[in-house]
Amino acid sequence: MTKKINTDFFLKISTGKNLYNLDTTKFKGYVLDESTGDIIQFTNPFSEIINLSSGATANVTNDAIDKTDILLDDINGLVDGDVVEINSAMYYISKVVGNTITLLQPISVSANTLISQVGNTGIYKVKLNINKIGEYTAIINNAAINMQNHSLSFSIVELDVASQIEKLNNDIIKSSFIWSKLGGVRWVFGRLM
Numbered sequence: 235m236t237k238k239i240n241t242d243f244f245l246k247i248s249t250g251k252n253l254y255n256l257d258t259t260k261f262k263g264y265v266l267d268e269s270t271g272d273i274i275q276f277t278n279p280f281s282e283i284i285n286l287s288s289g290a291t292a293n294v295t296n297d298a299i300d301k302t303d304i305l306l307d308d309i310n311g312l313v314d315g316d317v318v319e320i321n322s323a324m325y326y327i328s329k330v331v332g333n334t335i336t337l338l339q340p341i342s343v344s345a346n347t348l349i350s351q352v353g354n355t356g357i358y359k360v361k362l363n364i365n366k367i368g369e370y371t372a373i374i375n376n377a378a379i380n381m382q383n384h385s386l387s388f389s390i391v392e393l394d395v396a397s398q399i400e401k402l403n404n405d406i407i408k409s410s411f412i413w414s415k416l417g418g419v420r421w422v423f424g425r426l427m
Contacts (some may be wrong), residue, residue: 240369244359247374247384252338254317254324254354258282260340263360268369268387280360287353290316290335292346295333300340302319306349317354320347324354337353362389 237243245263249256263276274315292306312318316327320343329336335349345422367390373384 235386237364237388237390239390240363240365240389242361244361244372245386246357246359249356249358250380251317251326251356251380254352254356255282257375257378258358259359260378261360261374263372265362265364266371266373267366268371276360276362277281278361280358283355283357285350285355286427290351292349294320294343294345294349297343297345299342301342302337302340304335304337304341304343304349304395306335309333309335312349312351317352317356319350319352319400324352326356344405353362354368366390368394 247261258280261280263280265274265276266272267274285331288311290310290312292308292310295305295307298304306312307335309332312327312330314327314330316329317324317389319325319336320341323340325337325339326333327340329404360374362372369387372386372388374385375381375385
């Protein structure tokens with residue numbers, strides 16, 4: 235991954251679609267400057283990525299004890315990949331068939347319990363801005379959920395659009411000059427060039 239110097243960008247980490255609405259203050263992040271070995275702790279806060287939600291709701295039809303398949307009175311637009319809130323906890327829907335949703339983890343729930351679609355994703359982000367060109371490794375962990383260090387390497391580069399356009403224009407002019415000196419149209423490898 236390559237990012238521009240002095241420009242905001244986001245690093246994201248997924249909890250595997252099963253940890254929602256976490257205390258984001260428990261995430262810790264560091265950037266290792268590969269050239270100096272210096273480590274800088276992130277100062278910006280983490281936040282969960284929240285999608286727009288239609289707010290669909292449904293009721294559980296039957297009691298379910300330690301089950302992943304939950305029968306609802308009406309599916310009301312719930313689809314695979316939605317996250318729903320059940321008894322103040324969040325669950326990922328891995329499959330919808332008819333009026334039955336399949337959750338990633340088992341749940342015990344009573345008939346007539348309300349299920350509400352939410353926009354949580356289980357993906358968390360933090361904004362960074364690096365002011366030095368170089369190679370870096372970001373390290374993210376969260377001891378509260380036993381998340382060990384996850385790392386991502388990236389480069390910070392200087393991007394000067396004006397000089398890149400000038401270089402491209404010079405290359406085009408050189409190519410055109412060489413092409414015209416060689417007599418214009420040529421056959422190369424059996425194709426008209």
